Amino acid sequence: MKRWFFWVVCFGLLAYTAADAQRITVGTYNMRYDNKDDEEEGNGWKQRYPVIAGMIRFHGFDIFGTQECLRHQLGDIKNSLPGFTFIGVGRDDGKEAGEHSAIFYNTEKFKLLENGDFWLSTITDKPNKGWDAVLPRICSWGKFSDIKTGFTFYFFNLHMDHVGVQARAESSKLVLAKVKAMAGNIPVILTGDFNVDQNNESYALINNSGILKDAYETAAFRFALNGTFNSFNVNGKTDSRIDHIFLTKQFKVEKYGVLTDTYRNKNEDNSTANTGNFPKEVSMQKYTAREPSDHFPVMIVVEYKK
Numbered sequence: 001m002k003r004w005f006f007w008v009v010c011f012g013l014l015a016y017t018a019a020d021a022q023r024i025t026v027g028t029y030n031m032r033y034d035n036k037d038d039e040e041e042g043n044g045w046k047q048r049y050p051v052i053a054g055m056i057r058f059h060g061f062d063i064f065g066t067q068e069c070l071r072h073q074l075g076d077i078k079n080s081l082p083g084f085t086f087i088g089v090g091r092d093d094g095k096e097a098g099e100h101s102a103i104f105y106n107t108e109k110f111k112l113l114e115n116g117d118f119w120l121s122t123i124t125d126k127p128n129k130g131w132d133a134v135l136p137r138i139c140s141w142g143k144f145s146d147i148k149t150g151f152t153f154y155f156f157n158l159h160m161d162h163v164g165v166q167a168r169a170e171s172s173k174l175v176l177a178k179v180k181a182m183a184g185n186i187p188v189i190l191t192g193d194f195n196v197d198q199n200n201e202s203y204a205l206i207n208n209s210g211i212l213k214d215a216y217e218t219a220a221f222r223f224a225l226n227g228t229f230n231s232f233n234v235n236g237k238t239d240s241r242i243d244h245i246f247l248t249k250q251f252k253v254e255k256y257g258v259l260t261d262t263y264r265n266k267n268e269d270n271s272t273a274n275t276g277n278f279p280k281e282v283s284m285q286k287y288t289a290r291e292p293s294d295h296f297p298v299m300i301v302v303e304y305k306k
Contacts, residue, residue: 027191051263103141120171137160158193227240234290258297
């Protein structure tokens, strides 16, 4: 009787633990700004964004940070993701002009409680360039609650300067200060294109802060066969991860992935490829492999307790 009672209690505890744990799929994706040069080289936004949206839907993102998108690009993504909306303003005027560091979220899963934006500079409340940055840089943030569980967390998303060494280091310090001041003990997710890899001091400022930790390092399972920048080169390879997801300790990272999905463009000559030993019923044409963006998205699945 005692043994039977022991196993009932054990199974009950396991069931309670499983039911109590909740999962969120989080991403960060530099989608590349819409420009004529890319279009002329076969990497136009109009052909890329349906692939990007399809990838996000297939992998089941719940909330994710974006970088570089102009306002119309954000509209295209929103219209392609049923149930999603976004927050964030343009870095050039604090409204709609220029690139955004927007945050998309599933409105059926999360409720937005508060949101705002600050510039990566000594002057944080209006558009300007900080330190040795060559462009204005912005961080957008939101405070969210899980509609079903009430779990509350902050989500910060940014795009650091690609040239300014001091700007990146100071931006890391600024973001950490904002996280401490705004979130306190509330869980935090920080995503973005940091323009530095895992060996850089600006990365280390955040990763070794004792506040936030790179999801790559804490993940129970990793699928990251490449770094996160590809320059639209399907045959390139790098180990540098410049797009990161940092988390506070309340999150447990189940898995981490750099998604290297590609797509194909039809060649103008409409030529047929050699199918080798494939059955004769297989028809194959020559297409050109393409990347949906010049960055790969990073995706993680995290667990939290109610």
